[in-house]
Amino acid sequence: NAGVTQTPKFRILKIGQSMTLQCTQDMNHNYMYWYRQDPGMGLKLIYYSVGAGITDKGEVPNGYNVSRSTTEDFPLRLELAAPSQTSVYFCASSPRTSGKNIQYFGAGTRLSVL
Amino acid sequence: KQEVTQIPAALSVPEGENLVLNCSFTDSAIYNLQWFRQDPGKGLTSLLLIQSSQREQTSGRLNASLDKSSGRSTLYIAASQPGDSATYLCETGANNLFFGTGTRLTVIP
Numbered sequence: 084n085a086g087v088t089q090t091p092k093f094r095i096l097k098i099g100q101s102m103t104l105q106c107t108q109d110m111n112h113n114y115m116y117w118y119r120q121d122p123g124m125g126l127k128l129i130y131y132s133v134g135a136g137i138t139d140k141g142e143v144p145n146g147y148n149v150s151r152s153t154t155e156d157f158p159l160r161l162e163l164a165a166p167s168q169t170s171v172y173f174c175a176s177s178p179r180t181s182g183k184n185i186q187y188f189g190a191g192t193r194l195s196v197l
Numbered sequence: 198k199q200e201v202t203q204i205p206a207a208l209s210v211p212e213g214e215n216l217v218l219n220c221s222f223t224d225s226a227i228y229n230l231q232w233f234r235q236d237p238g239k240g241l242t243s244l245l246l247i248q249s250s251q252r253e254q255t256s257g258r259l260n261a262s263l264d265k266s267s268g269r270s271t272l273y274i275a276a277s278q279p280g281d282s283a284t285y286l287c288e289t290g291a292n293n294l295f296f297g298t299g300t301r302l303t304v305i306p
Contacts, residue, residue, distance in 0.1 A: 116294070118296075123298075124298055125201070125203075125286055125296035125297050125298040125299055126241075126286070126288075126296040127296070128293060128294050128295070131292070131293075131294075133292075139292070141293055141294075142198075142293065142295065173240060173241065175241075184228055184229055184231070184246065185231070185243050185246050186231065186241075186243060186288075187243070188233075188240040188241040188242070189240055190239065190240045191239075191240050
């Protein structure tokens with residue numbers, strides 16, 4: 084079981100470039116999440132999805148887009164990268180059954196926008 | 198908007214000591230509360246999840262409690278070990294989830 088897999092692990096972007104952070108899970112979880120973590124801070128929710136075809140905004144969605152065409156994949160898109168988007172990005176998934184919401188996290192993508 | 202606060206921000210204890218980490222939240226309309234451990238440069242590992250209808254959960258040397266009415270949760274670590282050194286984060290909410298900023302724990306051998 085691979086769990087939650089994020090690619091790439093590291094990336095440097097120039098201002099204005101675009102990229103997609105990939106996230107895939109093999110646990111057949113309904114819920115998937117994208118967070119960002121700035122240095123010395125907790126995580127902030129960017130977007131989440133409760134199932135294929137359904138996405139919703141979290142606390143800090145501006146500058147990002149997501150899609151959920153399959154249960155397994157939940158890519159995060161940055162259209163016009165800005166220095167403020169320099170952060171570590173974490174993807175997570177959870178089964179969300181019977182009120183339980185144990186989340187499983189990927190190893191993260193470290194993004195620098197210069 | 199839910200606000201989650203963790204106190205203290207950092208804590209150093211000698212090996213073998215029992216300790217308590219605190220997490221407070223402003224909105225009691227939560228599904229559950231989860232405690233995580235994060236090692237430097239790594240992802241998060243779930244330690245304990247307490248459903249909103251529960252008062253506590255235990256796993257080995259860890260015990261987490263939840264008091265929804267007062268907006269508080271505690272993580273109790275018994276007989277701390279150097280391997281417990283990490284940042285501990287709590288997360289709660291309903292569909293939208295919010296993390297605290299964490300407590301960085303150092304256990305001194």
